[in-house]
């Protein structure tokens with residue numbers, strides 16, 4: 001199916017549009033199953049969206065949030081995506097946060113924990129929010145990494161990534177959901193801002209090489225219409 005590009009005038013409009021969509025996905029999950037689950041990107045871009053979503057009047061005690069990927073760091077580290085989610089969703093009283101990493105960030109123990117959690121929670125996500133780095137990585141699927149074969153393996157749900165070179169803004173091993181697990185969702189959103197990422201997105205689409213730009217493994221998936229949200 002591919003993707004649909006939504007161009008917004010600014011980050012505020014983008015957040016309003018995406019929050020409406022995520023709120024509708026959550027409410028539909030709650031109405032249908034009595035529970036709902038989101039997988040949410042970390043990094044630096046999505047926090048204003050999450051802070052706004054956390055204000056929504058939802059039965060948060062029946063909602064579970066899981067990072068799409070996390071850095072193998074102690075949970076109190078500023079680099080921890082889980083810590084960022086905990087802060088952004090502090091107003092969402094009773095919300096459940098699930099971790100891909102163990103509290104001290106040990107990578108091997110984290111992968112075991114992540115896979116065990118995912119084995120116990122097989123339901124589709126109600127929605128997934130992905131980000132993209134300026135190298136074309138999404139979640140923690142980094143370009144040309146040896147672990148990409150794991151990240152693209154439909155039989156697996158989570159992998160360890162050791163990006164080489166380590167990204168300077170967060171130089172840590174990672175645990176990432178695989179493309180197959182990320183796409184098992186009622187809706188898949190890709191959130192990007194700024195001219196640099198827009199240029200990378202256009203290059204990725206033109207080259208259509210998931211090894212060079214792993215985000216294309218998501219955008220090229222045949223059965224999913226990924227909603228791309230961009231603002232300057």
Ligand SMILES: O=C1O[C@H](COP(=O)(O)O)[C@@H](O)[C@H](O)[C@H]1O
Pocket residue numbers: 040041042043044045046068069070071081130131132133134137138139140170
């Ligand atoms: O390292 C990560 O990077 C991507 C993109 O992050 P951003 O800082 O460029 O917004 C993010 O989606 C991912 O969750 C994160 O772990």
